[in-house]
Amino acid sequence: MDTPSKTGAIFCTPSPSVVINPREYSEEETEKINALREYAESLRLPESDPYYPNETRWLADPGCAERLMRAAKWKLEDGKKRIAATMAWRREYKPDLIPPEEVRVESETGKIILNGFDINGRPIITMHPGRENTKTSDRQLRHLVYVLERAIDLMPPGQDTIMIVVDYRSATLRTSPPISQAAKVLTILQHHYAERLGRAIVMNLPFILSFFYKGISPFLDPVTRDKMRFNPDLKTLIPEEQLDVAFGGSYHYDFDPTIYWDSLIS
Numbered sequence: 001m002d003t004p005s006k007t008g009a010i011f012c013t014p015s016p017s018v019v020i021n022p023r024e025y026s027e028e029e030t031e032k033i034n035a036l037r038e039y040a041e042s043l044r045l046p047e048s049d050p051y052y053p054n055e056t057r058w059l060a061d062p063g064c065a066e067r068l069m070r071a072a073k074w075k076l077e078d079g080k081k082r083i084a085a086t087m088a089w090r091r092e093y094k095p096d097l098i099p100p101e102e103v104r105v106e107s108e109t110g111k112i113i114l115n116g117f118d119i120n121g122r123p124i125i126t127m128h129p130g131r132e133n134t135k136t137s138d139r140q141l142r143h144l145v146y147v148l149e150r151a152i153d154l155m156p157p158g159q160d161t162i163m164i165v166v167d168y169r170s171a172t173l174r175t176s177p178p179i180s181q182a183a184k185v186l187t188i189l190q191h192h193y194a195e196r197l198g199r200a201i202v203m204n205l206p207f208i209l210s211f212f213y214k215g216i217s218p219f220l221d222p223v224t225r226d227k228m229r230f231n232p233d234l235k236t237l238i239p240e241e242q243l244d245v246a247f248g249g250s251y252h253y254d255f256d257p258t259i260y261w262d263s264l265i266s
Helices: 027-042 052-060 063-071 076-093 100-107 138-154 179-192 207-219 222-226 257-265
Strands: 112-117 123-127 162-167 197-203 228-230
Touching: 027 052, 027 063, 027 076, 052 063, 052 076, 063 076, 076 179, 100 138, 100 257, 112 138, 112 257, 123 138, 138 162, 138 179, 179 222, 222 228
Parallel strands: 123 162, 162 197, 197 228
Antiparallel strands: 112 123
């Protein structure tokens, strides 16, 4: 039997078999979402500010207030604190304006790859700690944020969460990120990309690295912890044609840094 040829092409749209079920809210929840939207509008930058168009675009996302109210467990005052803090962070960090060339070097080994969608239409970010190619730095964080923003751009209508797969194949103590760096990543994810995580999958975790998850456990929100699964059958979570053969699928993906980056920024 002939072996299917490998490809460097990535998937930027879900499989036709994907089914997305939009969320529904009660009348009381809708009232709180609308109240949070009105509050956020009262904080919006003046039109004269250079970042005004970007903030306006972010606030225009129908799911923005919804996600923050879910994260606040429907407590309006907590929702207000969360959205104010995230607006302040976005104004300073400007995650949607990170220049691609600033972080391109972080993509050259494929240690973080945005490619494919799960059975619910979630964009998949796959992390390969064993492919680490740079020293711990703020640029590593900015690369992750850049990929998160691109994943959001690729989300199909009705879906507003992502799937993260961490594959520890070939990872070592040397290539794994320090606890301090992992804590910074979790802070950004939980505080400024609230309710964006739909699934978190850990594959091939060697025993010697199990301490890493014990180390970051105190930083994990209980809701985030509940979304984590270790070594599940990925064939039940990702369409076969978009699941790499290494995980039991039929997708013979061969990472090519140039093809990947050009596809990501196009």
